[in-house]
Amino acid sequence: xxxxxxxxxxxxxxxxxxxxxxxxxxxxxxxxxxxxxxxxxxxxxxxxxxxxxxxxxxxxxxxxxxxxxxxxxxxxxxxxxxxxxxxxxxxxxxxxxxxxxxxxxxxxxx
Numbered sequence: 001x002x003x004x005x006x007x008x009x010x011x012x013x014x015x016x017x018x019x020x021x022x023x024x025x026x027x028x029x030x031x032x033x034x035x036x037x038x039x040x041x042x043x044x045x046x047x048x049x050x051x052x053x054x055x056x057x058x059x060x061x062x063x064x065x066x067x068x069x070x071x072x073x074x075x076x077x078x079x080x081x082x083x084x085x086x087x088x089x090x091x092x093x094x095x096x097x098x099x100x101x102x103x104x105x106x107x108x109x110x
Contacts, residue, residue, distance in 0.1 A: 031054065
């Protein structure tokens with residue numbers, strides 16, 4: 001029975017009827033389990049490295065698929081982020097005390 005007829009019978013506006021997407025496929029669930037296990041061993045693997053690891057296991061998957069699955073699971077590679085060593089706004093800046101001084105060696109070279 002078409003959706004339009006079902007909505008009419010239920011006295012439900014068609015605009016309030018929403019499509020419910022299917023869940024992940026069996027292959028995607030298997031890949032997600034493998035990605036999760038490998039990520040626990042190597043949390044610094046990103047989508048590219050994880051894709052390469054999956055290829056060594058015999059799963060020819062594409063980087064975009066691995067990236068989507070990792071994003072779906074909330075996995076992000078651990079690595080030093082930019083501006084990691086910048087000072088905070090409340091960090092005290094000490095003056096350079098040797099500015100303007102002439103520094104000479106105090107020993108004799110022979």
